[in-house]
Amino acid sequence: MPVVVVTDSSCCLDPEMVERYDIRVVPLHVIVEGRELREGVDELPEDLSSVTTSGPSPAELSEIYARALDDSDGDGVVAVHLSRLLSGTWEAARVAADTVDGPVRLVDSRNTAMGLGFAALEAAKAARGGADLTEVHDRAVTVAAAARTLLVVDRLDHLRRGGRIGTATALLGTALAMKPVLHLVEGKLVLREKTRTMTKAMTKLVDCVVDEASPDALIAVHHRKAPERARLLTEQIAARLPDASEIALSELDAVLGAHVGPGAVGVVVSRR
Structure with a gap:
């Protein structure tokens, strides 16, 4: 075998x-x-x-x-x-x-x-x-090494509670009512873009995906209890990247879901 x-x-x-x-x-x-x-x-x-x-x-x-x-x-x-x-x-x-x-x-x-x-x-x-x-x-x-993971959450306190982002970042985001775009860098979740509303965060998330994708990239969209938001995100990415491979769509399971909280959406771009 x-x-x-x-x-x-x-x-x-x-x-x-x-x-x-x-x-x-x-x-x-x-x-x-x-x-x-x-x-x-x-x-x-x-x-x-x-x-x-x-x-x-x-x-x-x-x-x-x-x-x-x-x-x-x-x-x-x-x-x-x-x-x-x-x-x-x-x-x-x-x-x-x-x-x-x-x-x-x-x-x-x-x-x-x-x-x-x-x-x-x-x-x-x-x-x-x-x-x-x-x-x-x-x-x-x-x-x-070729994969890029991006994330937008409704609230940062789930990530803070699990120790996945720093307390200072979480408190600052909460105080300023930020909807940041986060990404994984060398295995650690860090801030990528600051936005003020979920609508702006979603737009910026799509922009980031387009920036990261190669023409034949593999793309996966994830969500936690936000199927409609994920569906719209998938459609927006497909419109901007018409030559990309099929975009997979799935809900995050319990362990990841517990850390990102309901309403979260994320995208993984795997460049060929």
Whole structure:
């Protein structure tokens, strides 16, 4: 069997793609009233306002890595995870990789959502095409580095509470009623553009996507409880980038949703 690709549930990959390319997805955790629930496995609450999140344990990752190694018949595993600056998953993955008997190559995508998903998917396609462990690893690194992730949220306090942006930035944005456009830089979420209204933020978000996209870029639009806003955003991007590949549209799952809050929209641009 070819090299097996492992990722985590922040990847936002379509389940059909996961099954087609045999990608192993490790659940992230949502903690509700002291109970630790697994994203994509356990039933999660609709209201995420009071939950906290965590990554998988080294033991969970070690079990999945070991099973993937067995299934690869010794060809190895490439594990592509969300940014180490956004989650403790990377550190747990490093510990887990040292405990299994076989080659596990780790990739810090420095990203999340489809910024991670595109990297895992393209790596899995390379594996299916017969690429060896180094080639699959390098493919994941290349695709992850080419991804640009942009985000607009209704309120900054969700990101502040989870420690994903600084308190000073969050408080300043709240005091000035800002609707900033944020983006991931080297795995960290930072301010890209300042705007005063959601309408202006959406316009600026589309401008940023156009600036980042190559003619044949892969594009994914994400949202949390904002399907109409995401649909309009998708239409605006398609109008500005008529030659782009099909734009994927999906809702963020619980872990990412808990951090960005309802009303958030984001775009991932993966340049070829």
